[in-house]
Amino acid sequence: MSFINILDLNNMKRYNLLIATVLTLFIATSCDSLLDIEPTQEVSEEAALASSENIQSILIGAYNSIADDDFLGGGLATEAELLSHDSADPEINFTGTFQTLRQIYNKQVQTTNGQIEATYNRAYITVNLTNIVLANLDKIEDEAVRQQVQGEALFLRGLTFFEMVKMYAAPYSAGNTGSNPGIQIVTEPEEDYANIRMIGRSSVEDTYQQILSDLTTAKSLMAPTNGVFAGSLTASAVLSRVYLQMGDYENAAIEASTVIESGAYSLVSDYSAAFNNSNVNTSEDIFAIQVSDQDGANDLNLYFAAESAGGRGDIDITPAHIALYEEGDARLDLFYYDDPSAPETSPLRTGKWRNQYGNVNVIRLSEMYLTRAEANFELSVANQVGPNTPIEDVNIVRERVGLDPLLPVDFTLEDILMERKLELAFEGRLLHDLKRRQSDVGTVAYDSQAIIFPVPQRETNINPDLN
Numbered sequence: 001m002s003f004i005n006i007l008d009l010n011n012m013k014r015y016n017l018l019i020a021t022v023l024t025l026f027i028a029t030s031c032d033s034l035l036d037i038e039p040t041q042e043v044s045e046e047a048a049l050a051s052s053e054n055i056q057s058i059l060i061g062a063y064n065s066i067a068d069d070d071f072l073g074g075g076l077a078t079e080a081e082l083l084s085h086d087s088a089d090p091e092i093n094f095t096g097t098f099q100t101l102r103q104i105y106n107k108q109v110q111t112t113n114g115q116i117e118a119t120y121n122r123a124y125i126t127v128n129l130t131n132i133v134l135a136n137l138d139k140i141e142d143e144a145v146r147q148q149v150q151g152e153a154l155f156l157r158g159l160t161f162f163e164m165v166k167m168y169a170a171p172y173s174a175g176n177t178g179s180n181p182g183i184q185i186v187t188e189p190e191e192d193y194a195n196i197r198m199i200g201r202s203s204v205e206d207t208y209q210q211i212l213s214d215l216t217t218a219k220s221l222m223a224p225t226n227g228v229f230a231g232s233l234t235a236s237a238v239l240s241r242v243y244l245q246m247g248d249y250e251n252a253a254i255e256a257s258t259v260i261e262s263g264a265y266s267l268v269s270d271y272s273a274a275f276n277n278s279n280v281n282t283s284e285d286i287f288a289i290q291v292s293d294q295d296g297a298n299d300l301n302l303y304f305a306a307e308s309a310g311g312r313g314d315i316d317i318t319p320a321h322i323a324l325y326e327e328g329d330a331r332l333d334l335f336y337y338d339d340p341s342a343p344e345t346s347p348l349r350t351g352k353w354r355n356q357y358g359n360v361n362v363i364r365l366s367e368m369y370l371t372r373a374e375a376n377f378e379l380s381v382a383n384q385v386g387p388n389t390p391i392e393d394v395n396i397v398r399e400r401v402g403l404d405p406l407l408p409v410d411f412t413l414e415d416i417l418m419e420r421k422l423e424l425a426f427e428g429r430l431l432h433d434l435k436r437r438q439s440d441v442g443t444v445a446y447d448s449q450a451i452i453f454p455v456p457q458r459e460t461n462i463n464p465d466l467n
Helices: 052-066 075-083 099-105 114-135 143-168 193-197 204-221 232-246 249-261 299-304 330-334 365-378 390-400 413-423 430-436 457-462
Strands: 013-020 023-030 092-094 181-184 201-203 285-289 315-317 360-364
Touching: 052 114, 052 143, 075 092, 075 099, 075 114, 075 143, 075 299, 075 315, 075 430, 092 099, 099 114, 114 143, 114 193, 143 181, 143 204, 143 232, 181 204, 193 457, 201 204, 204 232, 232 249, 232 285, 232 360, 232 365, 232 430, 249 365, 285 365, 360 365, 365 390, 365 413, 390 413, 413 430
Parallel strands: none
Antiparallel strands: 013 023, 092 315, 181 201, 285 360
């Protein structure tokens, strides 16, 4: 008899996938040894994979896994924000006590850093769950349901690979994509986590091709929208990011325009209303991690918010960032002081993350406008995509926050990139935008190892080929 064991070695814990009726539960137990990965509870593979309902429950488990606080539940975005500041003139200050995050902020990440270990392991737990779903699609008799489930599993796997290659590998813009090491591409379910560990790293190019394959196939299989879960438009939104990261501006514009012109999403009239919503998407959320007082995690709130808002207050906003905004920009209204009566001595916070039970916005419609604007700006006029010019798309975003439209005579690429920086501030996007545009982070080169996470030592000790 064989067994399904989904093992998470993050923070010396292990996770076992248990299926009881149609519920997927993760059971965490302490682990005394790195190599002590024998499960304490098991269910037979035959029972766990016996029905369509159980396969769909494992898919829900994959959503739950990708939403973990060490991944899209805010942890990964926080890590990216800490890496993206200019040490000489920082726009954020890390004042917390966690040394794992201090290393990231200082761009001196050690291979034993527990935070990057947690993120790494969470990614491959998620991937393994999606692979289990994909390997057992034959249990789903309804063809429409089977295609949707397949698409969602591929979407989650492609998204996970994309988030990992951006953090743990050289940027695509650095070139040498066929020889630079990417990440581990795991496409088959593994009963033993040790087997995943022995898979080597693919190249950056092969990693991106796998991501494109997963997401384009997912897009072809899913319904356009699917509530808070992934649909084909969600896949298009992520594809726009992937193509933009690769410098493929035409396809980036096509995918972003697909989302915009679908009419499925609209900008909320009040910028502040896009954030801090518990367990419900706004009209501009293309994909968001659902958080409530019963379930979910928001590590962006944990680290950026004041204690009064359920956070630790570990990350302060500096005057260098505030100085970037134009007078009258409604985005300025979100910033607040820990103690409004003493602004001279009180830390400044971003109000994007001011509800410990608020959703984590992963992709919003405003990003699609800015992606299409940038991509079209890079294309010849004859090849531009969609009904708007680049400046028209940028001005849609500016109008929402009460700013005057930019004028064509003064319009530059830098205008688009600045609008993108301010619109998506503290959402985990800046680091990747800097890397793809080959813009250094202060004195640190855009492709420096200092802003690329190393594969955790726990993994390289077992598989030296991962170095």
